[in-house]
Amino acid sequence: xxxxxxxxxxxxxxxxxxxxxxxxxLSPEQQLAEWAWFADAAKPYQGMTIRVxxxxxxxxxxxxxxxxxxxxxxxxxxxxxxxxxxxxxxKKLQAQQQTGLNIYDVYINDSDLIGTxxxxxxxxxxxxxxxxxxxxVTLPTLDLDDFMGLPFTTxxxxxxxxxxDQQFANxxxxxxxxxxxxxxxxxxxxxxxxxxxxxxxxSAYQDIAEFFSEYVREIDGQRVYGHMDYGKRDPSLGWRxxxxxxxxAGTGDQGLPNGVPVDEWGIRVEDCRPVGASVARGGAxxxxxxxxxxxxxxxxxxxxxxxEAQNMNFxxxxxxxxKGHIAQQIFWYTAFTAELTRPELPITDEHxxxxxxxxxxxxxxxxQEGMKSGxxxxxxxxxxxxxxxxxxxAAWLYAQFAVSKSVSLTKTLExxxxxxxxxxxxxxxxxxxxxxxxxxxxxxxxxxxxxxxxGSNVPDYPQMAALWWQYVGLASxxxxxxxxxxxxxxxxxxxxxxxxxxxxxxxxxxxxxxxQEKGVWxxxxxxxxxxxxxxxxxxxxxxxxxxxxRWE
Amino acid sequence: xxxxxxxxxxxxLVWPALTPAKQLVLHGxxxxxxxxxxxxxxxxLWIDIINHLQSDSEVELxxxxxxxxxxxxxxQTKPNHCxxxxxxxxxxxxxxxxxxxxxxxxxxxFNADTEQATQPGLSALQGQQISAHFGSGVAxxxxxxxxxxxxxxxxxxxxxxxxxxxxxxxxxxxxxxAYLRQQLPLPQNGVEFFSSVRSIACHPETDKALLQPLQQSxxxxxxxxxxxxxLQRYEQQYQLSMGL
Numbered sequence: 167x168x169x170x171x172x173x174x175x176x177x178x179x180x181x182x183x184x185x186x187x188x189x190x191x192l193s194p195e196q197q198l199a200e201w202a203w204f205a206d207a208a209k210p211y212q213g214m215t216i217r218v219x220x221x222x223x224x225x226x227x228x229x230x231x232x233x234x235x236x237x238x239x240x241x242x243x244x245x246x247x248x249x250x251x252x253x254x255x256x257k258k259l260q261a262q263q264q265t266g267l268n269i270y271d272v273y274i275n276d277s278d279l280i281g282t283x284x285x286x287x288x289x290x291x292x293x294x295x296x297x298x299x300x301x302x303v304t305l306p307t308l309d310l311d312d313f314m315g316l317p318f319t320t321x322x323x324x325x326x327x328x329x330x331d332q333q334f335a336n337x338x339x340x341x342x343x344x345x346x347x348x349x350x351x352x353x354x355x356x357x358x359x360x361x362x363x364x365x366x367x368x369s370a371y372q373d374i375a376e377f378f379s380e381y382v383r384e385i386d387g388q389r390v391y392g393h394m395d396y397g398k399r400d401p402s403l404g405w406r407x408x409x410x411x412x413x414x415a416g417t418g419d420q421g422l423p424n425g426v427p428v429d430e431w432g433i434r435v436e437d438c439r440p441v442g443a444s445v446a447r448g449g450a451x452x453x454x455x456x457x458x459x460x461x462x463x464x465x466x467x468x469x470x471x472x473x474e475a476q477n478m479n480f481x482x483x484x485x486x487x488x489k490g491h492i493a494q495q496i497f498w499y500t501a502f503t504a505e506l507t508r509p510e511l512p513i514t515d516e517h518x519x520x521x522x523x524x525x526x527x528x529x530x531x532x533x534q535e536g537m538k539s540g541x542x543x544x545x546x547x548x549x550x551x552x553x554x555x556x557x558x559x560a561a562w563l564y565a566q567f568a569v570s571k572s573v574s575l576t577k578t579l580e581x582x583x584x585x586x587x588x589x590x591x592x593x594x595x596x597x598x599x600x601x602x603x604x605x606x607x608x609x610x611x612x613x614x615x616x617x618x619x620x621g622s623n624v625p626d627y628p629q630m631a632a633l634w635w636q637y638v639g640l641a642s643x644x645x646x647x648x649x650x651x652x653x654x655x656x657x658x659x660x661x662x663x664x665x666x667x668x669x670x671x672x673x674x675x676x677x678x679x680x681x682q683e684k685g686v687w688x689x690x691x692x693x694x695x696x697x698x699x700x701x702x703x704x705x706x707x708x709x710x711x712x713x714x715x716r717w718e
Numbered sequence: 719x720x721x722x723x724x725x726x727x728x729x730x731l732v733w734p735a736l737t738p739a740k741q742l743v744l745h746g747x748x749x750x751x752x753x754x755x756x757x758x759x760x761x762x763l764w765i766d767i768i769n770h771l772q773s774d775s776e777v778e779l780x781x782x783x784x785x786x787x788x789x790x791x792x793x794q795t796k797p798n799h800c801x802x803x804x805x806x807x808x809x810x811x812x813x814x815x816x817x818x819x820x821x822x823x824x825x826x827x828f829n830a831d832t833e834q835a836t837q838p839g840l841s842a843l844q845g846q847q848i849s850a851h852f853g854s855g856v857a858x859x860x861x862x863x864x865x866x867x868x869x870x871x872x873x874x875x876x877x878x879x880x881x882x883x884x885x886x887x888x889x890x891x892x893x894x895x896a897y898l899r900q901q902l903p904l905p906q907n908g909v910e911f912f913s914s915v916r917s918i919a920c921h922p923e924t925d926k927a928l929l930q931p932l933q934q935s936x937x938x939x940x941x942x943x944x945x946x947x948x949l950q951r952y953e954q955q956y957q958l959s960m961g962l
Contacts, residue, residue, distance in 0.1 A: 269822055400812050401808050
């Protein structure tokens with residue numbers, strides 16, 4: 167038996183930490199052993215201060231205010247864990263890559279940038295780091311196979327570039343208590359001819375939106391709406407669109423995680439090289455499915471959401487459904503589950519149980535089985551090559567502490583953004599199911615593999631994501647025609663791909679297809695797809711129980 | 719006081735004196751040691767960088783000094799007019815076209831007890847009054863976490879609120895704090911909590927043919943290591959390390 171100093175010390179030191187992490191898939195002895203390893207491995211870095219930046223969701227607030235101070239006590243490494251808006255995280259990462267200055271020692275950066283990271287080679291490959299310069303500071307019990315999100319943070323070159331820290335999905339959200347009211351169910355059936363239940367397709371979603379906004383109008387004396395979204399021309403509008411609208415509509419191809427060969431951004435890839443975004447080059451950003459998606463987004467926002475929603479951004483709109491006047495939302499970020507289960511809210515009952523549920527989002531007319539079902543966000547630890555090695559090593563210790571098995575179950579139960587299979591299938595997480603409106607069922611099913619982040623087709627996420635809000639905002643905020651806006655967006659995306667083609671020597675750099683008549687591409691199987699004769703089939707709903715079976 | 723002086727100087731600190739048709743007008747504000755009045759000219763870190771960009775890119779630049787609020791407004795309303803330097807943030811992203819980053823700032827919290835301070839997380843500040851100066855972006859940042867923030871007109875006024883015990887904590891970027899420490903008995907060490915990217919923000923319809931060479935010169939200045947050397951000079955002068 168091999169023994170080392172950190173194991174020998176485990177029984178006597180760090181027991182005070184146990185009170186902070188009462189729930190773990192490890193035994194208390196195993197937790198103490200992990201903490202003893204961290205204390206020992208951190209000795210060469212004691213007295214250092216490391217800087218971390220992450221987006222501003224509750225999970226990272228918990229890390230910044232609970233985990234960081236405890237890590238500092240345990241290791242003697244001070245941590246400045248900063249929270250800021252998602253676009254600011256990306257801008258800061260870009261600034262570090264652009265300047266070579268070491269602004270932060272580690273980023274918690276969405277895996278949506280995986281296509282950028284593996285092409286520009288400014289990010290440390292964790293596969294190499296953990297076997298090389300970082301081996302001495304890599305937790306022996308890290309257990310990478312236990313991370314659900316690893317496929318999303320591993321690039322097509324087979325290298326792991328990012329370690330998942332938190333995950334959340336975009337799911338359909340609705341007020342189950344309202345949908346269960348007999349008088350509303352009867353009124354809906356009389357008007358639309360089918361049951362008021364969870365919508366399976368966009369036609370049903372639209373009917374339900376109209377029903378609550380135009381026919382019901384008031385519940386218990388309060389003006390209510392059948393839809394919620396936001397439209398302000400702001401970076402957060404870009405994620406709203408690129409995250410999920412086009413994938414749910416059916417813009418891309420079948421094949422997980424993002425569609426092959428055309429992904430949910432409408433970018434066609436051949437042999438890892440992006441070859442076009444416009445239909446003329448085999449892409450789909452200006453294809454009928456994408457125009458249909460954005461037209462529905464614009465129309466529903468104007469027709470069925472509260473009037474102020476058009477001038478809102480992500481954070482302003484995020485607070486709305488907690489006010490209790492929204493009946494449904496086509497997709498909602500489950501990162502906010504913890505905030506929506508507070509007992510004082512009008513959307514929880516007197517016992518603090520949610521009056522709402524989450525379910526698979528309804529899909530658009532172009533969507534087919536085998537395509538991704540929605541978006542999942544994977545915020546992941548990301549080291550940059552411009553950070554000095556010693557600082558990378560100290561930061562890597564903090565990163566692993568925040569996701570270690572000794573910490574992660576307690577963190578998961580507190581923040582509800584799970585990353586480990588072991589936590590998701592634990593008794594403690596299962597016991598939370600009645601309080602979380604469907605979140606536990608989602609993560610315990612295969613669905614968590616069908617809701618996927620932006621994939622490796624997107625060769626420069628920071629630059630290309632900015633195009634989404636700049637163009638779609640013209641439709642949502644300045645009333646320009648959707649078809650024209652999407653055609654302009656396709657040209658801008660192709661132009662960006664061309665620019666990247668000329669400035670990158672990556673073997674997976676873009677290489678644009680020649681332009682062809684659109685009909686040539688529509689005649690090909692798959693995406694881009696020709697316009698359907700009927701984009702508004704009959705509405706279809708299912709009971710919540712039946713719908714959850716889709717996740718089994 | 720700094721703001722008033724800046725406003726009075728607005729008409730005489732125009733450089734170069736004659737403005738050709740195709741040029742960028744950069745509106746700045748006094749903010750030592752980033753922008754300082756030195757006799758009849760301007761100096762400071764941002765002025766040094768802009769001087770380099772002017773000579774390297776050959777873009778015609780005119781610097782005009784104003785109070786920050788006025789400088790900001792001019793960049794919002796007139797094409798080919800910019801304000802330097804403001805925090806580049808998500809909420810401002812759509813309002814401007816950016817030449818970025820002009821500099822990175824580290825912000826810290828200073829109080830009488832920070833000599834041995836550890837990093838407690840922002841939640842430890844609940845219940846304390848914090849002063850921060852207008853325009854830094856930090857007041858808004860701290861308020862978004864429900865902190866009790868008193869907005870001072872200048873960094874100097876914010877520091878004096880701490881010294882007069884009108885607030886418990888002063889939030890400032892560490893370079894400004896080091897500059898003010900030469901004149902005021904301020905605490906030596908702060909607890910760092912935030913870094914910001916400060917940039918030149920231009921009207922969204924500004925001529926890209928003017929902005930592109932400026933951005934390319936800025937990128938080249940970083941890549942050559944010239945900007946890092948310039949920053950080191952300021953770090954040595956004010957005896958601090960920003961860890962960049």
